[in-house]
Amino acid sequence: MDSPVRVAEDLVASGxxxxxxxxxxxxxxxxxxxxxxxxxxxxxxxxxxDLPVPADEESEYQVLLRAFGYLDLPIHFFEGRSMYGFPRGTTKVR
Structure with a gap:
């Protein structure tokens, strides 16, 4: 939680x-x-x-894909999730 707290501290300090x-x-x-x-x-x-709250594994996977796509996250952040497999029917990226 260190990073969000630091960002919030900076935001509060800036008004x-x-x-x-x-x-x-x-x-x-x-x-x-x-x-x-x-x-x-x-x-x-x-x-x-607005941050969507995933209702099931499929929507959770879509949020995860967007995060990696939009934030250019390093692939090693993705490895933990991929070890457990992906929900069925998620071969299509939206």
Whole structure:
């Protein structure tokens, strides 16, 4: 959780007063990601970024593909997921 907390701290220091952003900045840097997820989603929404909540494995896989495509993430971040296989019917990239 270190990175989102640092970003939120910088945003607050620069004048951002969004409730969720302030909430993230107040978290400990070693907070669990699962504890902070609702705040991170709310902070992104405060900044006009809508993050879909996957309803099933297929939609989770599509979110993952978009993240790798749009963020140019290194392939080693993808390896953990690929070890467990992909949902059926996901050979087609949208």
């Amino acid at each position: 951002d007063d969004g409730e969720a952003t302030i909430g993230i900045a107040a978290l400990s840097r070693d907070s669990l990601g699962s504890d902070a997820e609702p705040l991170v989603r709310a902070a992104l929404a405060e900044h006009g970024i």
